[in-house]
Amino acid sequence: MACLLAALAALAGAGAWVLWRGRQAARIAGTVSRLQAGDWDARVGPLGGELGRLARDLDSLADQVRDDLAQLRRSDQVRKDFTANVSHELRTPLAAIKAFAETLREGAAEDAEHRMEFIQEIERNADRMTRLVDDLLTLSALDSGARTPAPESVDLMQLAAEVTATLKPLAGRKELALRMEPFRNVPPVRGDRGQLKQVLTNLLDNAIKYTPEKGLVRVSAAAAEGRVTVSVEDTGPGIPAEALPRIFERFYRVDKARSRELGGTGLGLAIVKHIMEAHGGSVSVESRPGEGSTFSFSLPAA
Ligand SMILES: Nc1ncnc2c1ncn2[C@@H]1O[C@H](COP(=O)(O)OP(=O)(O)OP(=O)(O)O)[C@@H](O)[C@H]1O
Ligand SMILES: [Mg+2]
Numbered sequence: 553m554a555c556l557l558a559a560l561a562a563l564a565g566a567g568a569w570v571l572w573r574g575r576q577a578a579r580i581a582g583t584v585s586r587l588q589a590g591d592w593d594a595r596v597g598p599l600g601g602e603l604g605r606l607a608r609d610l611d612s613l614a615d616q617v618r619d620d621l622a623q624l625r626r627s628d629q630v631r632k633d634f635t636a637n638v639s640h641e642l643r644t645p646l647a648a649i650k651a652f653a654e655t656l657r658e659g660a661a662e663d664a665e666h667r668m669e670f671i672q673e674i675e676r677n678a679d680r681m682t683r684l685v686d687d688l689l690t691l692s693a694l695d696s697g698a699r700t701p702a703p704e705s706v707d708l709m710q711l712a713a714e715v716t717a718t719l720k721p722l723a724g725r726k727e728l729a730l731r732m733e734p735f736r737n738v739p740p741v742r743g744d745r746g747q748l749k750q751v752l753t754n755l756l757d758n759a760i761k762y763t764p765e766k767g768l769v770r771v772s773a774a775a776a777e778g779r780v781t782v783s784v785e786d787t788g789p790g791i792p793a794e795a796l797p798r799i800f801e802r803f804y805r806v807d808k809a810r811s812r813e814l815g816g817t818g819l820g821l822a823i824v825k826h827i828m829e830a831h832g833g834s835v836s837v838e839s840r841p842g843e844g845s846t847f848s849f850s851l852p853a854a
Contacts, residue, residue, distance in 0.1 A: 576603045583610065592618040637803040641684055641817055645677035652677075680815060687819040690750075691802070694826040701744035701830050705854050708782055709735035711745065712771050715752040719760060726765045730756075733772040739853040741780050747827045751835075754820040755784040755847045761814050763788035763844075775853060783848040791839040799837060800825040824849070 576599050586594035595614060596607035652670045660666055693699035716732050723730040741748075752771075759769040767787040774781055791799060791806060798804045803818040805811040811818060821835075828835045828849055839845035 573601070573603070576601065576607075580607055580610065583607075583614075587614055592621060634802060638684075638688065641803070642681060644812075645680045645684075648677045649674050680817075683815070684817045684819075687817055687823065690823055691819060691826065694823070694830060699747075699830075701747055701827075703742045704745060705740045706743050706745050706748055707740050708748070708773060708780060709738060711749055712752055712773070712782065715749060715756055716771060719753070719756050722757075723760050723769060726760065726763070726767075728760060728763055728766070729768045730760070731768065731770045733770065735773040738773045738775045738780055741851045742854040743831050743851060744827075747831070751824050751827050751849060752782070752784075754824050755849075758820060758847070759784050759786035759788065759845070761816070762786070778853050779850050780853050781848050781850040783846050785844065785846040787844045790841040790843050790845055791837065792841050796837060796839065800835070 579599065580596050580603065583594050583596045592614060595611045597611070598604070599607040652674045656667065656670050660670055690699070712732060712735070716730055720730055756769065756771070763769060763786045769787075770785045772783050772785070795804075795806045799806075800821045802822040804821075805816065805818040808818075824835055824847075828851075831851055833849055833851040835847065835849040837845060837847050
């Protein structure tokens, strides 16, 4: 009898175990079905026993796929926004060129007083399109890796002096003081000279463009902990706090109308960021409305 009872108890235990395993397996199968149906939030949750490991692996795989999918959706949105932005930016000058050409065809060509004005407008808009296409090609080359930096030893002080000299007339037209502080004890960096020149040009161009007349634009540099940091500081209008996190995005402009009026396409800072990333460097901005802006980029010393 005792023997029979023990056998029954063992059988009941085995039955309970089979039932428990069956429930665990059903939980896993249920989760797999939900995942297959596209519910990437479905998870098995903690399970004991041998199946616990399988459940953990399945859940972590689902986490990874969900994150990758979210990233893919974000990239897809960025791509769609980018195409819409490019089309819009090209359409505006194209429409202007067409309108001026039509006006000329319809008789303005005979009007000696206004003819030149219209032709200049056509040229200005064509230049704008050329600049946009050039910037897009630069970004695309940086994106595809076709323009990986060709590193050499670069003396940033010499480079900044060159760029400052080139942009001096632009600053002069607005009676801006364009000052370059001596770069003391700043070692050379390893980088692509042409690309670093573009970084300095884009930052200085912005500082000059957005700072009102009689303001100050100052370039300085410092070295610390194996890195060189170059700063471009201005006494311009500053940038609102909510715009700061987006300022390096392609086509982002605080004041679209104002930037367009100044011939901008909103790609200058995106190019700066890309070049810095390709160099293992970084770029940052500090700014408060009404108190000017300071853009700084930092690179490992050679
Ligand atoms: N020094 C600055 N002071 C104030 N605002 C700035 C400054 N630099 C950039 N910005 C703001 O950031 C935006 C993005 O700058 P970015 O250089 O990318 O584009 P852009 O100057 O408008 O056009 P592009 O450089 O393509 O000619 C500008 O439109 C402007 O609103
Ligand atoms: Mg710019």
